[in-house]
Every structure is written in structure tokens, then in C-alpha cells.
Amino acid sequence: MEALIGAGPLLLQGFWVTVSVAVLALALASVLGALAAAARLGGGPVGRGAAAAYSTVVRGIPDLVTILIIYFAGQRLVNALAGAVGLEGVDVSAYAAGVLAIGFIYGAYLAETFRGAWLAVPRGQIEAGVALGLSRSRLLWRIAAPQLMRHALPGYANVWQVLVKSTAVVSVIGLSDLVGLALKVGRRERDPFTFMLAVLVAYLLITAVSGWALARAEKRLARGT
């Protein structure tokens, strides 16, 4: 127990790495998800095909495998490209690879959420907006977006909860996240049980706090329905 308290500051660092990877990955996933959903809904045959391929590939492969591929194969490609233009090899940071991989994976899941939310907005409202002569962007921001958020939030919250848990595997590519640090220090202190238990509690804390906040947000966005 004293060892755990002694390692507190270090573990806190790991905690922030985990949380920041999760948040950045969510941001990336949101962008990719929105793009994929847009391609799926109105992207023509090429866009639709690409979006479908993205979703099929990502959903078929375990997170851990995707992360390893992006990290190791990405490193190899970057080196090759650098070599081709006559530069020295560059190190791909594990942090960037982790964010990229998790964002890439969960973008595919968010695409489904966004697509469903868009389809849940009644067509008549869009038509009414067009009839009022609203511009495309105003139509999007004033009519579609508020309802989109309402319909998308439950699915978005779900994806976030799963995404947070998937950050546990980034330690595999050498990132000093909460899991990686706790395992290293825990084994050195010959007390991995206590350290891992602390990590488990930390994850429960993240899921509980974000679950509570998201439930509140859901209530707020759903007011009046």
C-alpha cells in the first residue's frame, strides 16, 4: 500500500496520459466518423464504397491488432517515405500512433451513430428549412445539428465508454499510460495486485464520472421531447 502511495505522482501522470489519449482519440474519431457518415449518406458510389470498406475492415479486426499494425507498419512506411526523399528515418511516437489508431477504430463506430442520427431527423424539417430559404450552412446548424446531437448522444456516449476501456492496450506499443506504468512499478514493488486494482478503480472512476456527465447532457438535449 505504501508503495502505491509512493508511486502516486507517477501513476497520476499515467492517468493523464490515458485520459488525454482517450480524449484526443475521441476528437479524431468524431471527425473521421462525421466524414464517413457523410460519405455513406451522400458520397456517390466511390464515397459509399470507401465508407463501407472502412467500417467492415475496422469492425473485423481486434483493436490490439489495429494498434500494432498502425504503429509498426506505420513506422516502416514513414521510414520508407523519408528514405525515398533522402531524409533520415523518423521515429513515430507511440503516443501519436496510439491516438491515431484508437481514433481510426472508433471513427468507424461513430460513423454508424452519426448516420443513424441524421436519418432520425424528420425530412419535413429539412424541407421546411429549404422552403424558408435558409442557406445550406444555416440549415445544418440551426435545424439539423441540434436534433442530430440529441439523436447521436446516446450512441456517442456508448462509443466513448468502450473507447476509454480500449486505451488500456496502448501500453503494448510502449506508451507510459496508466496500465503500463502500474504494471511496471507494481512488478518492481512485488505488489502487482494492488497496483492493478488501483488501475481498475481508476477506470471505474472514469466510466462512472463520464457516464454521469453524459446522462445529464442527454437529459438536457432531450428536454422538451
Added chain:
Amino acid sequence: MEAMCAAAAAASEAGSPWFFNPCLVLSEAPRWVEGVWITLHLTALALVFGFVLALPMACARAARAPVVDTLVRGYVYVFRGSPLLVQLFLIYYGLAQFGFVRDSLLWPVLRDAWWCCLIAFTLNSAAYQTEILRGALVATAKGDREACAALGMSPWLAARRVLIPGALRRALPQLGNETVFMLHGSAIASLVTIQDILGVGRLVNGRYYVVYEGLLTAAALYMALTWLVVWGVARLERRYLRHLAR
């Protein structure tokens, strides 16, 4: 074959980053077969044992059994709220530090990485399946219960003949999702020395100093297995959820 492999190895050594040498994959064919078997075996056992644990827990929750309901809710919350990897590490690295575990009869089991994986995966899957089955049980139509009561069925008979079979049908799509989730989740077994699909992939990469061959083959195998599961579940749904087919 030999000549082809030699040519491939030469091209690979020339350092083309795009090059994928199929010979490295094929020459390890028995290992891959073994890896697929280990992945399937672990996944299937975890799902089955998880189901066996989940069914009574789901019934207790659906029936709001006092005390048990709260305990099960706590269990489900802990195992669904934390990463599977942390649960596995807790069992694999954590339990071994206690003298009473090492002295107990269970030590031959808990010392073995394979068993640690099976235990972690089973407990995790049981939590998810409890929630799935609880939802399906709670969604039982009121008329079903009333019909059971009108026929004078005992609660046990009603559960066995009507409530549980009905719930299993409704749960089918989500149980299919859980199967895919477990299949993918089982890849972390490779982190505790198990030679499952990903384990073999990393072994191939390490042995030949390559990047793509092992990982991409592993990815392709996982994808094929995922499609197999999705296809199988769709077939089951066609059979057992025919009344819902459009």
C-alpha cells in the same frame, strides 16, 4: 516453391517497404492452424462458461431477488466498467503474489497463462451476458406470463419452457455481438505468452524481422473468423427470429 521463396527473400532483403512475403506466412502454416484453434477454443469456452454463469445472475436481476440483485449489479458494474486487459493482468500477475494462492490447490491452474485467460474472459463475458439476458428477460411480453399463470405452470416450469427460450431468441443479435467482442478481446491473450492468432503473428514478425507478414495475416484471420460469426448469427436469426423478418 523453394525458388520462389528465395526470390521473395532476396526482394525482401533489398528493403522494399511494400513487400509482403507470403512464404514466411506459409512456412509457418502449422503454427497458424494452432493459433486459430487456441483463439477459437478460448473464445468458445469463455462464452459458454460465461453464459452458464450469466443465466442465473440475469434471472436474479430480472426477478429483483433481494441482496442477490445488488451483488450481481456490483459484479456487472465492475467487469463492464473496466478494461478486460486490466482484469487479465490482475489475475495473471496479481494473484501469484499471494502465498495462500501459491499454496492452494488452485495454484497449478492459476500459474498457467491459459487458465488465467480463460478465467478473466469468462468472468468478463458473464458480466456482459448478464446484462444482455436481463434485458431480454425483462422484455418478456405480459401476455406470456399471464398465459403461464393461466395454465397453472410453476414459476420454474414457466421459466424453463417459456420465459428463458423467449428471452434467448430476443437476445440472439446481442449475443452475436458479444461473440465478436470476445473473439476480438481474446487477442490480448498473446500479451501473456499465449500463442493465439496474434501470438503467432508476433512470433512470425519477431523470427523473420518483418513487420507486415505476421500482423496482416493475423488481421486477415480475425476478419475471416468475424465474418464467419456474423454469418452464423444471421442464419440463426433467420431461423429463430423468423417472425420478425422483413
